[in-house]
Amino acid sequence: MLDQRDRSESDSSDPLQFAVDDSEFHMQIALISGNALLYETYKYFVGRLRDGLYLAHSDTAVPSCGYDSHAAIVEAIASRDVAAARKADYDVVSMSIAAIATSDRGAWADE
Numbered sequence: 001m002l003d004q005r006d007r008s009e010s011d012s013s014d015p016l017q018f019a020v021d022d023s024e025f026h027m028q029i030a031l032i033s034g035n036a037l038l039y040e041t042y043k044y045f046v047g048r049l050r051d052g053l054y055l056a057h058s059d060t061a062v063p064s065c066g067y068d069s070h071a072a073i074v075e076a077i078a079s080r081d082v083a084a085a086r087k088a089d090y091d092v093v094s095m096s097i098a099a100i101a102t103s104d105r106g107a108w109a110d111e
Contacts, residue, residue: 001028002074006067012057019053025070032077056096065092 005025008018023046030042042049057064069092076085 001025002067002070005070015054015057018057019050022053023050029073029077065095069095 002025005018005021008014008021011017026049027039027042027046030039033039069088072088073085073092076082076088
């Protein structure tokens with residue numbers, strides 16, 4: 001799951017495939033978390049997540065989060081380290097939000 005996401009992220013020629021693979025990665029994380037509410041919530045908005053990932057990765061000015069940051073999430077969950085999982089998740093999300101907010105596409109968020 002993480003390796004497929006990484007391969008898609010490395011292949012910048014197909015942002016749609018990356019969006020599909022990254023969305024699936026997040027769905028699987030929600031599933032293995034054991035939190036039914038989180039999983040059901042992700043099921044509800046996974047299409048919007050995929051659309052947002054596609055838009056973000058179609059814009060070459062938006063940097064990628066990369067393999068290591070996502071591997072940190074997986075490792076923290078696997079070791080049941082809640083604090084590390086929260087930090088790893090926060091790091092990925094805050095980097096993504098900051099990158100989108102400062103890109104040319106950030107303006108649409110205020111509309």
